[in-house]
Amino acid sequence: MPKLIIDDIPVEVAPGTSVLEAARSVGITIPHFCYHPALAIAAACRLCAVKLLDGPVKGIQMSCALPAQDGMVVSTTDPEALKMRALVIEWLMLNHPHDCPVCDEGGECLLQDFTIAGGHSRRRYQGKKRTFQNQYLGEGIHHEMNRCIECYRCVRFYRDYAGGTDFGVMGSAGRVYFGRFQEGPLESPFSGNLVDICPTGVFTDKTGRFRARYWDYQFAPSICQHCSVGCNTSPQNFQRETIKIVGRRNDQVNGWFICDRARFDKSYLNDPQRPREPRLDGATCGYDVAVDAAAKSIAEFVRKNGADKLALVGSTRLSLEGMILLAQLAEVAGGAKVCYFDDAGQQQGSLAAAKLLHEENAAYVKDIEQAQWISLHALDLMEEGPMLALAVRKAFLAGAQIFLVAGDMLPAMKVLPFKYTAVETLDQVPFEGGGKGVIICGAGSKDPDLLAEMASSGAKLVMLQPGPNGFAAALLAQQHAAVPLAELVAARQVQGVVCFEADVPEMLLSDLEVLANADWRRGAVEAKAPIFLPTTTWAESDGTAINYEGRAQRFERSRVAGLPLKGLDPKYYGSATEAVSLHPPRVHRKDVPGGAERDAWQVMAQLIERLGGEALEPFSGKWRALRNLDPEGEGVRIFEMGLGE
Amino acid sequence: MIPETLKTSLQARVASAITAREAAVDVMKELQAHYGWLTDEAVQEAAALLGLSPLQVEELATFYEMIYRRPVGKKVIHVCDSISCWCADCDKIIQYLKDKLGVGLGGTTADGMFTLVPCCCMGMCGDSPAMSVGGVPYGRLTPELVDEILEAERHKP
Numbered sequence: 049m050p051k052l053i054i055d056d057i058p059v060e061v062a063p064g065t066s067v068l069e070a071a072r073s074v075g076i077t078i079p080h081f082c083y084h085p086a087l088a089i090a091a092a093c094r095l096c097a098v099k100l101l102d103g104p105v106k107g108i109q110m111s112c113a114l115p116a117q118d119g120m121v122v123s124t125t126d127p128e129a130l131k132m133r134a135l136v137i138e139w140l141m142l143n144h145p146h147d148c149p150v151c152d153e154g155g156e157c158l159l160q161d162f163t164i165a166g167g168h169s170r171r172r173y174q175g176k177k178r179t180f181q182n183q184y185l186g187e188g189i190h191h192e193m194n195r196c197i198e199c200y201r202c203v204r205f206y207r208d209y210a211g212g213t214d215f216g217v218m219g220s221a222g223r224v225y226f227g228r229f230q231e232g233p234l235e236s237p238f239s240g241n242l243v244d245i246c247p248t249g250v251f252t253d254k255t256g257r258f259r260a261r262y263w264d265y266q267f268a269p270s271i272c273q274h275c276s277v278g279c280n281t282s283p284q285n286f287q288r289e290t291i292k293i294v295g296r297r298n299d300q301v302n303g304w305f306i307c308d309r310a311r312f313d314k315s316y317l318n319d320p321q322r323p324r325e326p327r328l329d330g331a332t333c334g335y336d337v338a339v340d341a342a343a344k345s346i347a348e349f350v351r352k353n354g355a356d357k358l359a360l361v362g363s364t365r366l367s368l369e370g371m372i373l374l375a376q377l378a379e380v381a382g383g384a385k386v387c388y389f390d391d392a393g394q395q396q397g398s399l400a401a402a403k404l405l406h407e408e409n410a411a412y413v414k415d416i417e418q419a420q421w422i423s424l425h426a427l428d429l430m431e432e433g434p435m436l437a438l439a440v441r442k443a444f445l446a447g448a449q450i451f452l453v454a455g456d457m458l459p460a461m462k463v464l465p466f467k468y469t470a471v472e473t474l475d476q477v478p479f480e481g482g483g484k485g486v487i488i489c490g491a492g493s494k495d496p497d498l499l500a501e502m503a504s505s506g507a508k509l510v511m512l513q514p515g516p517n518g519f520a521a522a523l524l525a526q527q528h529a530a531v532p533l534a535e536l537v538a539a540r541q542v543q544g545v546v547c548f549e550a551d552v553p554e555m556l557l558s559d560l561e562v563l564a565n566a567d568w569r570r571g572a573v574e575a576k577a578p579i580f581l582p583t584t585t586w587a588e589s590d591g592t593a594i595n596y597e598g599r600a601q602r603f604e605r606s607r608v609a610g611l612p613l614k615g616l617d618p619k620y621y622g623s624a625t626e627a628v629s630l631h632p633p634r635v636h637r638k639d640v641p642g643g644a645e646r647d648a649w650q651v652m653a654q655l656i657e658r659l660g661g662e663a664l665e666p667f668s669g670k671w672r673a674l675r676n677l678d679p680e681g682e683g684v685r686i687f688e689m690g691l692g693e
Numbered sequence: 694m695i696p697e698t699l700k701t702s703l704q705a706r707v708a709s710a711i712t713a714r715e716a717a718v719d720v721m722k723e724l725q726a727h728y729g730w731l732t733d734e735a736v737q738e739a740a741a742l743l744g745l746s747p748l749q750v751e752e753l754a755t756f757y758e759m760i761y762r763r764p765v766g767k768k769v770i771h772v773c774d775s776i777s778c779w780c781a782d783c784d785k786i787i788q789y790l791k792d793k794l795g796v797g798l799g800g801t802t803a804d805g806m807f808t809l810v811p812c813c814c815m816g817m818c819g820d821s822p823a824m825s826v827g828g829v830p831y832g833r834l835t836p837e838l839v840d841e842i843l844e845a846e847r848h849k850p
Contacts, residue, residue: 213746218755225755229736229747 052103052120059116067111067122068096078124079133079162081140081247082199083112086304087209093199094136095162099126108132130167137166140197143177143222144248151195153249155262159197160248180225186233188240188312190254193225201245202226209305211441211465212236226250237434237463240311244294244304253292255312259614260286268606269296269679271593272310273365273586276513277433278595278683279306282606283314283587288640289612290317290587300413300682301599307434316569317587318612323570324642327580335581335644339651342546342564342579343658346381349544349563355382358563359542361533361550362388364398364515367591368600368674369649369666371517371524374548377652378528380661385542388521390533390552393493394514395525401491401511402522402598404503407687410597411486411508417442418484423477425489425502426454430463432490432512433596440488441465451477474502486510491596492518512596520594523686547573548648549583566651582645584609589647592674594686600674601683610643617641695727695738703742713743717753721760730761758812765808766801768827768846774811777818786822787811789836793843806847 051060054071061070068078069085081093091113098111103120108128123129141163148154180193203226206212214235218225228234234242242251265284272279272293279302284292293314295306316322326338333341349358358381362374371388378386389395416422416439429437444450444466452468453476471477479485485507491499492514503509513519524530536542537556544561545552554572565577568585583589588609594600611620620641646654653663667675673689695703703720710716720742724735731739731754739754740747754760761769772787787798790809794802801808807826817823820832826846831838 214748216748216752218748218752220756229751230733 050116050118050120052116052118052122054122055124061116063115065116067098067109067114067116067120070116071098071111071122071124076124078111079137079165080112081158081162081197082201084201084204084245084304087201087204089113090200090204093140093197095133095140095166097129097132097136099123099129101126134167137163137168138172141168141171142173142175143194144197145177145194146171147195151192151249152190152252152257153195153246157249158247159195162247178222183227184231185228185251186239188254188308189234189242190252190257191227192250192252193227195249196224196226197248198224199247201247202242202251205241205245205305206234206236206239209441210236210238210241210438212239215239235463236465237308237430238305238438240308241295241305243311253311255314256284256292259289259291260284265291266607268604269602270586270606271601271603272306273516273593274309274313275431275433276516276518276596277301277435278516278593278599278601279310279435280601281306281310285587285607287613288607288610288643289614290314290607298682301595301601302435303413303438305435305438309434317585320611320615320617321570322568323574323580324582324609324611324645325580326582326644329578335646338564338579338581339654340658342581343655345563345579346384346546346655347659349561350382350384353543355384356541357543358384359533359536359545360384360386361390361545361547361552362386362521363390363548363550364388364513364518364521365549365551366517366521366648367586367589368517368520368594368671369591370548370647370652371520372666372671373649373652373656373663375524375528376661376664377656377659380656380659385536386528386530387533387536387550388525388530389514390550390556391493392532392534394518395522395530395532396496397491397494397499398513398518398522399526400494400496400499401513401596402519402526404499405509405511405598405687407685409503409509410685410687411510412597413439415508416440416486416488416510418446419443419448419486419508420484421449421451421477421479422485423451423453423474423487423507424468425474425487427488427490427512429488433488433510436488436510436512437465443486453477474505479505479507488512490514510596517593519596519598520592520600523594547577548652566648568645581651583648583651584645588645591647591649592677595683598686599683600677600686602674602677602679604679608640608643609645610640694734695724699723699727700742707742707744714745717743717745717750718757718760721750721754721757725760730764736762758810761808764801766805768806769808769810770824770826771810771812771815772824773813773815773817773822775814777814778821778823781821783822786824786834786836786839789839790824793839807843 049060057074059070059074071078078096080096082090091110096111097108099108100106101121101123104117182191182193185191203217206215215228243253264286267282270281270283272281280296280298281293282296283290293311297304325332326335328338328341360374360378375386378384422440450466450468452470453474487502487507488510491511544563546563547565549567551571552573557576562576564579565573566581566583568583587606590605592600592602621635656663706719707713707716720739725731728735736750737747740750754762774783794807796809798811817832822834823832831842
């Protein structure tokens with residue numbers, strides 16, 4: 049363990065730690081551009097200069113590329129180092145345009161921060177700046193090459209880390225150009241990370257340009273709800289609209305990055321067509337009126353047909369809180385059935401995975417990255433868990449063998465950022481006793497025997513769930529012996545359903561009475577339900593999700609529910625009695641337009657109370673340990689709390 | 694489209710390399726000799742031959758100064774503007790070439806004979822100032838010598 053002194057502070061770090069990281073560990077940020085913890089060292093920008101006063105090396109050194117060694121005495125504030133950094137920043141700024149006011153990066157720009165930190169405030173250079181033609185890079189990313197400071201972060205990420213081949217660096221010397229051979233959408237499904245990784249505004253998020261500044265945004269730690277990997281994100285909201293979504297570091301899940309689906313697929317959150325008003329028999333009503341009516345409807349149905357003819361239907365979209373309260377509600381309703389899956393195959397596979405996995409065999413991301421062999425079992429990794437492809441790529445680059453078992457060569461397989469060998473069965477994967485191997489498969493719609501066979505191989509397991517919160521749904525389905533809706537319908541065991549964020553296909557509904565529907569999205573259920581209770585999405589609610597490896601992660605409300613201010617229908621602020629101009633709003637109101645939505649689990653709690661029960665805090669009993677989950681932490685694998693099977 | 698014979702010989706060249714990438718410069722030079730310059734089509738053909746993406750070929754093509762990604766004249770003049778030649782007053786020679794040919798740096802003469810580009814050191818520091826014309830190196834340049842060289846090169850095949 050090297051011991052060194054940085055700015056008079058004694059520091060002890062792990063061998064191999066750079067001086068830059070060692071300084072960061074004691075709260076000293078050395079300015080840097082090309083350095084990024086997730087990428088290989090380039091030492092291209094020369095900004096992180098420090099002076100070594102004593103020890104094995106002396107003089108000005110680049111702190112990012114200098115491993116900490118015993119006896120080093122480092123000064124980040126030595127006049128010589130300060131001068132060096134000031135000159136470096138000045139030369140990096142030579143060609144950079146003075147366009148911060150019209151640059152979307154302004155306010156969240158590393159170049160701005162470190163230019164100021166470097167003490168460069170007055171331009172001496174009077175010459176011509178080099179300029180470039182920008183390229184069209186697709187609908188996600190805007191390209192502005194003139195701002196480039198040649199740190200090579202983008203190409204190191206895109207090519208080395210994410211395995212893309214259609215973006216790179218051309219030219220030489222002062223003409224280097226970062227782009228594509230020809231204009232066109234970037235092919236990598238991780239291209240959006242260029243926005244996060246560029247230290248200035250060369251790549252900005254086209255889907256949210258010029259809407260707000262960094263200081264305008266409302267943030268909260270959040271968890272992506274697109275697949276069961278559970279990547280950590282940070283939605284940036286402005287005036288009730290999710291403008292951008294950026295990656296949030298969690299080394300146990302997604303590292304620094306997120307996939308393009310997590311980043312760009314957000315229009316549904318802001319959709320003005322999203323159902324936001326509670327409705328009773330087709331007419332808008334107050335939320336409590338709708339809840340009362342739903343409770344009454346449930347009570348009447350139970351009285352008439354018996355509770356066992358009623359099913360409360362959730363889905364893998366529900367938060368863990370919602371799933372727990374769904375079971376409570378069923379109990380209060382006199383023992384109604386509860387469904388977490390509508391498809392029998394999905395429940396079977398999902399449950400089997402939840403049962404099979406335990407602390408020893410459930411793979412951590414590190415296990416994937418450090419595996420000697422990885423077997424992908426008949427899955428479309430880019431669809432079911434794109435970020436894991438980057439973990440597999442790390443293993444591949446370190447020499448691991450990758451196999452695709454029983455794959456039907458799905459078209460998406462072509463874009464996998466690693467090479468693999470296709471084999472027909474798991475038996476053909478050459479491994480002995482599992483040692484440092486990982487099997488990755490999708491759990492939904494898989495034969496439990498097949499999953500058990502994989503588990504018996506001795507390899508670490510990744511069983512991707514069929515929905516974002518599928519693991520939690522499986523745990524709850526198991527605990528409450530839930531039967532998938534399709535089976536109940538086939539056996540004619542139910543006559544009525546109440547749906548909570550459930551995507552029930554129309555064919556299942558044909559012979560069912562839908563008493564009420566609580567959701568934030570439109571679907572087949574909506575048309576059949578006389579009572580509609582709008583719920584909040586993950587962006588507007590607090591909640592907990594359990595990812596494929598059993599990791600419980602808390603997400604926080606990142607903004608209030610309601611229609612985005614942009615494009616708001618004038619009916620919400622116009623006067624009924626006099627004609628007024630559209631802007632600014634003339635009539636003030638205290639409630640948020642379209643903001644009646646409630647979290648699904650709170651709706652359930654209110655129904656429980658209306659039905660004469662007492663709604664318990666979701667995290668009580670065996671779930672109590674999840675009460676104080678830190679949304680900014682790494683999450684907790686439920687096995688550690690004895691919550692798994 | 695390149696002729697089948699050229700394609701076959703380039704495939705053989707790529708096959709004989711330990712990694713395809715190391716044959717990239719040879720392939721680009723051959724294609725450049727065929728087309729006169731490395732056209733967009735040629736970049737894509739090189740990519741297909743080498744098993745790289747067109748961008749990966751473009752990265753190499755734009756890095757090397759003797760791979761031309763724009764049309765050039767029959768012979769390309771590379772005149773050195775690096776440190777040793779600069780000490781030997783290459784600026785005067787460059788200016789002379791510009792005036793004589795009636796083009797700026799990067800320009801091609803109206804008759805399509807010469808393209809003038811600066812280059813960064815050909816290893817002829819001992820004979821500075823230096824240039825190469827159509828691949829033939831010339832040193833210890835004077836305006837008179839430049840006249841002679843250009844005249845001779847104009848008539849050489």
